[in-house]
Amino acid sequence: MQIRADLHCHSHFSSDGVSPPEELIRVARQKGLNAIALTDHNSCAGIDYLESQGLLRADGRPVDGFLVIPGQEISTREGHLLALGVRLPDLHGIAAADAVSLIRNQGGFSIAPHPFDYFRAGIRSRTLDTLPLDAIEVFNAAATLRRSNRQAFRYAKERELPMVAASDAHEAEAIGTAYVILEAEEFSVAGVFAALRQKSSRLEEHYIKAQAALRKTWHNVFRFRHNRVSASSGRAE
Numbered sequence: 211m212q213i214r215a216d217l218h219c220h221s222h223f224s225s226d227g228v229s230p231p232e233e234l235i236r237v238a239r240q241k242g243l244n245a246i247a248l249t250d251h252n253s254c255a256g257i258d259y260l261e262s263q264g265l266l267r268a269d270g271r272p273v274d275g276f277l278v279i280p281g282q283e284i285s286t287r288e289g290h291l292l293a294l295g296v297r298l299p300d301l302h303g304i305a306a307a308d309a310v311s312l313i314r315n316q317g318g319f320s321i322a323p324h325p326f327d328y329f330r331a332g333i334r335s336r337t338l339d340t341l342p343l344d345a346i347e348v349f350n351a352a353a354t355l356r357r358s359n360r361q362a363f364r365y366a367k368e369r370e371l372p373m374v375a376a377s378d379a380h381e382a383e384a385i386g387t388a389y390v391i392l393e394a395e396e397f398s399v400a401g402v403f404a405a406l407r408q409k410s411s412r413l414e415e416h417y418i419k420a421q422a423a424l425r426k427t428w429h430n431v432f433r434f435r436h437n438r439v440s441a442s443s444g445r446a447e
Contacts, residue, residue, distance in 0.1 A: 211397055213405065214414075215245035216389040217279070218292060218323055218347065218376030223256035224283075229382040231256045231278075232265060239276060241386035245402060247279035249292050252300045254282050270295070270399035279399050283323065284309050289333035292321040292347070295399050306333060310341050319403045321374060324350040325365065327358040338365070345406055349375035349415045351387040356417070372406045375413035384418045 219234055220227035231248060238246050250256050257280040260266035266278040281294040286306040293309065296318035301309060313320045320343050325332045327350065333341075346366035349359050366373045375388040391412040392405035405411065 211394055213245050213277070213392040213394050213397065213402060214243045214386075214389055215247070215277075215279070215392060215402060216243055216377050216379070216386050217247040217281075217294065217321065217374050218249050218283070218350070218378045219246050219385060220250055220283070220378070220380045221248060221256045223253055223259070224250040224380065226251070227380045229380075231260050232263065233382040234379070234385055235260075235265060235276060235278065237382040237385045243386050243389060244272070244275065244397075245277040245279060246385065247281040247292070247294050249281040249283045249294070251283050252285055252302045254280065254297045254299075257281075257297055272397055277397065277399070277402070279402060285331065286333070288337040289325070289331045290323050291333065292323050294319040294321065295403060306337055306341060310343065314342070319344045319406070321345045321347055322362075323347040323376070323378065324353060324358060324362070326361040327354050329354040332358065335365070343371060344403075345372040345374050347376055348373040349388050349413055350378050351376065351384065351416060351418045352378040352380075353417070370409075372409045372411070373413065374406070374411070375415050377418065379418075387416050387418050389414050 221231040248256050279294050282298055284291045285302045286304055286309050288306040291309050293313045296316045310320045322333050324330050348363040348366050353359050374390050377384050377387040379385045394401040394405040
């Protein structure tokens with residue numbers, strides 16, 4: 211079956227996200243997607259919430275024809291890393307190699323998001339070269355500089371890694387701006403991963419609108435300020 215999946219999405223469980231998780235699902239359905247990965251920053255609270263609302267199944271199967279893939283965007287020591295198919299605690303500051311190993315040991319799928327977008331904590335080449343990644347995000351709809359997407363594409367080709375495109379949505383309106391189209395034997399989390407590993411996915415690539423990009427930048431500033439305040443509070447304690 212064909213699966214249209216946006217594999218990099220944030221809800222208000224990310225400090226810079228604005229939409230509730232169920233709103234992401236509603237908009238994704240409207241736009242013709244049938245799967246998303248919820249990848250909030252350093253948190254799986256949104257995953258737990260969706261499961262409590264009956265919108266996500268622990269066995270990796272869809273609910274009412276829509277699949278939510280549990281995930282997290284980990285702020286590793288060397289940059290951001292997407293962990294799909296696993297539920298992890300806050301691992302902020304973990305070494306990227308340790309994060310990839312943990313994801314693999316738990317049967318998950320690791321993706322380097324916006325790897326050459328250094329304005330947004332992309333993992334740099336000297337670290338990427340050492341990581342046994344499952345895929346590279348070669349098109350990020352919110353890329354700061356479009357050349358970073360082109361560089362990611364070239365890198366994935368050189369390493370012969372599966373490629374994904376994703377919206378990196380931080381509000382529901384941006385869901386599905388970019389996504390992957392997969393031919394999967396099974397409509398499930400495992401089926402998505404198997405299809406990605408076949409390296410036969412098609413990519414739908416569009417950039418988010420300028421207004422959405424500005425809002426995302428503003429929310430990122432808020433997140434960084436929030437993190438600094440939290441760190442300062444922790445030191446004070």
